[in-house]
Amino acid sequence: MLEQQLVNGFTLGLIYALIAVGYTMVYGVIELINFAHGEIYMLGAFLTLSFISMGLPLPLAVLLAMLAAAAIGVLLDIIAYRPLREAPRLxxxxxxxxxxxxxxxxxxxIWGSRPMPFPKQALPAFFSEPALTFSDVTISWMQIIIYAVALLLMVGLNLIITRTRVGTAMRALAQNQTAASLMGINVNRVISFTFALGSAMGAMAGIMVSMYYNTMYPTMGYLAGVKAFAAAVLGGIGSVPGAMLGGVVLGIAETLGAGYVSSPYRDGVAYxxxxLVIIFRPSGLLGRAVTEKA
Amino acid sequence: MRGAAQSLKYLLLAAALAYPLMPFRDVYVLHVLVLIMVYMVLAMGLNILPGFCGLLDLGFVGFYGIGAYTAGLLTIHYNMSFWLIVPLAVLNGALFGVLLGAPTLRLVGDYFAIVTFGFSELVVLFLTNEIWLTRGPLGIPGIAPISLDVTWLATLLGVDERWRYAFRGEVPYYYLAMVMVALVFLVMTRVEDSRLGRAWLAIREDPMAAASCGVNLFAYKVIAFAVSTGIGALAGAFLARWTLFISPDMFKFWESFLVLCMVVLGGLGNIRGALVGSAILIALGEVLRVALPKLGLPAETRFLAYGLIMVVIMRFRPHGLFTQVAESTMQSSLIKDLRARIAARRTA
Structure with missing residues (x-):
């Protein structure tokens, strides 16, 4: 029982982690809580649905949905946030x-307010079958795919941030925007790239959740967004490894809390x-101490 | 021009006072008007935090809910008079405000927003799940309406009668709501112009400069939070005894968002703007509620309009639609002069 809860919690946690990196990266570069990030996650699921219903094969639909979500994320920044860079934070x-x-x-x-199932015929039949069975723990193929995709994306993201030029630029921006721009970094382009990267990962999380639970609905981004944000805060906002760790810890805490403490308060665990983290340890598990910039 | 605006204001007030007595009055219109006034109180209460102090409060509705449930439960279980419940509900709201505010108001702005948001969601979860106390999602039906018992006055005057007036229909609530709006408005305008209000504005403009001028940031922020949450609870107490039914669904995040939208529309920190913002958005909501289903859309999509309004206002009119009205609430000539000079320097 406990083992099964841990497996399910870990799955959920990886999903939160994928969304949380989007929050934390954007916060890192422009110090903004991008509340609309949860909606990008939701759009990822619905865009995949639309692409599949156009007759595209699953991998292509997923790829296109990720690209479209990345584009929406960039547009969101350009249209809504960029004009307000110099305005008060509020x-x-x-x-x-x-x-x-x-x-x-x-x-x-666009898609109606009722929940919709993920198109069954698009998914290979073995997805929902158990892949591994230990004494009383079952891991489905879908869970294995979530593990693999999430880990792959996170390793990839870490490589981008630590090894590439644009990643270096992102880290420079997070430290000091003015100095970064004086070093010849195109600030707006790097911010756009950050939004694209975070949005694509959030969209992937939405796609996998809609497959895993076989449902999607327009308000799904609300709760998932809040929880992922909680994960980002728990890990230390601005820290990418922190967001990943925070997501997994929160996913497991939520599943265990629901299983052993009180299931109606499942969502309360995240809040x-x-x-508590904000009050007692605002820098989170792995974050730097933050001070308000005057 | 100034005289015309003034007489228009009095004309509107007179019309509002007379409307419920007119033969052509409509129960639905009265209901919407009372609803507008409830939101006016909420908007004025919320305005203190983002408007005066520059603190984003995303959990205002939590205190509205606390006020409503305090009133509802006290009525159901102890059959307490509304006039006794009001101060209790306000105190309870302010108490929770201080309990939440004291540890969190030291935080950076964004974190404060998130904590308030989390708190209000916890309030909804509590109301939904603690069935022994709140009946959970079923809500609390059958709350007694307000009654005004002035038998004591009768005894004082030596009349041996029971002077008790029970509120029935929308009309008495309409006038009570008007009194409530007027009182809160009066308090708010006086506070804005007081030492307290100036301290809040100083904190909003520049916390560091305010602190160096001797403003105790923490104390003034806690006071702001307590006043704001107390007003939220006041509106909640009225709501409970007016709709006679409360359920956790009525206190979800959307309500916080709606009230914030009213404040933003009217201009952050603009008391009169908050009043106009409430009237516009509730009226718009009622129109959209009827119009959207005719277009084949769910009525909830009216929030699309609200979201858009917030984005557009922040982008193009960050001080709200009613900036001229804002200036007039400040009466101190010193502050007016200072503001004018700051504005002049900014444009230069």
Whole structure:
């Protein structure tokens, strides 16, 4: 029982981690909580659905959905956030919430407000079958795929951030925007790249969740976004490895909390973790201490 | 021009006062008007935090819910009078405000927003799951309406009668809501112009400069939070005794968002703007609620419009639609002069 809970919690945690890196990267470069990130996650699932219903094969549909989500993320920054870079923080935060609500309702208008199943015929039949069975623990193929994709994406992301020029530019921006631009870094282009990267990963998380639970609905980004944000805070906002760790810890804590403490308060675990971490250890598990910039 | 605006204001006030007595009054319109006034109180209460202090509060509705449930439960279990419940609900809201605010108000702005958000979601979870206390998702039906018992006055005057007036229909609530809006408005305008209000504005403009001028940041922020949450709870107490039914669904995040949208539309920190913002958005909501299903869209999609309004206002009119109205609430000539000079320097 406990082992099964751990397996399920780990799966959920990897999903949160994938979304959380998007929050944490954007926060790292422009110090904005991108509330609309949860909606990108939701759009990933729905765009895949639309591409599949156009008759595209699954891998191509997923790839296109990720690209489209990345484009939406970049557009979101250019249209909504970029004009407010010099404005007070409050203005950008309110805009982010506004965009989140806007995208959510747009999805409701386009795809309807009722939950939709992931198209069964597009998925290979073995996905839902158990892959590994130990005494009383079952791991499905879908879970294995989530592990593999999530780990692959995270390793890839780490390589991008630590080994490439654009990754170096992202880290430079996170440290000091003015100095970075003086070194010849095109600040806006790097910010766009950050949004694209985070959005693509968030979209992938949405796609895999809709396959895993076989459902998608326009408001799914709300709760997942909040929880992923809690994960980012737990890991230390601005820290990419922290977001990954925070996601996994939160996923396991939530599953165990629901299983052993109180299942109606399942969603409360994320809120409680978030509030407690912010109050007692605002720098999170792996983050640097943050001070308010005047 | 100034005189015309003034007489228009009095005309509107007179019309609002007279409307429920007119033969052509409509129950639905009255209901919407009362709803607008509830939101006016909420918007004025929320305005204190993002408007005066520059702190984004995303969990305002949590305190609205605390006020409503305090009132609802006290009515159901102890049959307490509304007039006694109001101060209790306000105190309870302010108490939770201080409990939440004291540890979190030291935080950086964004973190504060998130903590308030998490808190209000926890309130909804609590209301949904603690069935022994709140009946959970079923909500609390059958709350007694407000009644005004002035038998004591009768005894004082030596009349041997029971002077008790029970609120029935929308009309008495309409006038009570008006009194509530007027009182909160009065308090808010006076506070804005007081030492307290100036300290808040100083914190919003530049916390560091404010602190170096001797403003105790923490104390003033906690006071702001307590006042704001107390007003939220006041609106909640009224709501409970007006709709006579409360459920956790009524206190979800959307409500916080809606109230924030009203404040933003009217201009952050603009008390009169908050009033206009509430009237516009509730009226718009009612229109969209009817219009959207006719277009084959779910009525919830009206939030699309709200989201767009917030983005567009922040982009093009960050001080709200009613900047001229904002200036007039400040009466101190010193502050007015200072503001004008700061504005002049900014444009230069």
């Amino acid at each position: 203005a950008a935060l309110i805009t982010a919430i506004g965009m989140s609500i806007f995208l959510q309702n747009l999805a409701m208008i 409680a973790v978030m509030i």
